[in-house]
Amino acid sequence: MCGRPRRRLIEVKTTTGVATTPFFLTRNEEAFAREKAEEFRLARVYDFGPAPRMFELTPPLSDHVVLETETWRAGFG
Numbered sequence: 812m813c814g815r816p817r818r819r820l821i822e823v824k825t826t827t828g829v830a831t832t833p834f835f836l837t838r839n840e841e842a843f844a845r846e847k848a849e850e851f852r853l854a855r856v857y858d859f860g861p862a863p864r865m866f867e868l869t870p871p872l873s874d875h876v877v878l879e880t881e882t883w884r885a886g887f888g
Contacts, residue, residue, distance in 0.1 A: 818850050825856040830866065832857060841878065844870045 822844075824834040834855070844851045848870035856865045868875045 819852055820847055820850045821852050821854055823854045823856060825859050825863075827859050828857060830855070830857045830864070835881065836872070836878070841872060844872050 820843075822840055824836065826832045826834055836853075844853065851870055853868040853872065854865055855868060856863055858864050872878065
C-alpha cells in the first residue's frame with residue numbers, strides 16, 4: 812500500500828444479545844457518522860461473553876438499521 816495509512820474513526824456498540832438486538836446511538840454519533848462518512852465505522856459487537864462476534868456498519872447508518880427516537884429532550888424556549 813502506498814502513501815499514508817487511511818484514518819479510521821470507530822464507534823463500538825456492544826450487547827449480550829444476538830446480532831439484531833437493538834442498541835443505543837446518540838444524535839451526535841449519528842451526525843458524526845454522516846459528517847465523517849469516509850472514515851467512520853460502527854463496530855457492532857454482539858453475543859458478548861465467552862464467544863463475542865462482530866460486524867461493521869458504514870454510513871449512511873440508516874441504510875443498515877432503523878433509527879427510532881428513543882428519548883426526547885424537553886427544553887423551555
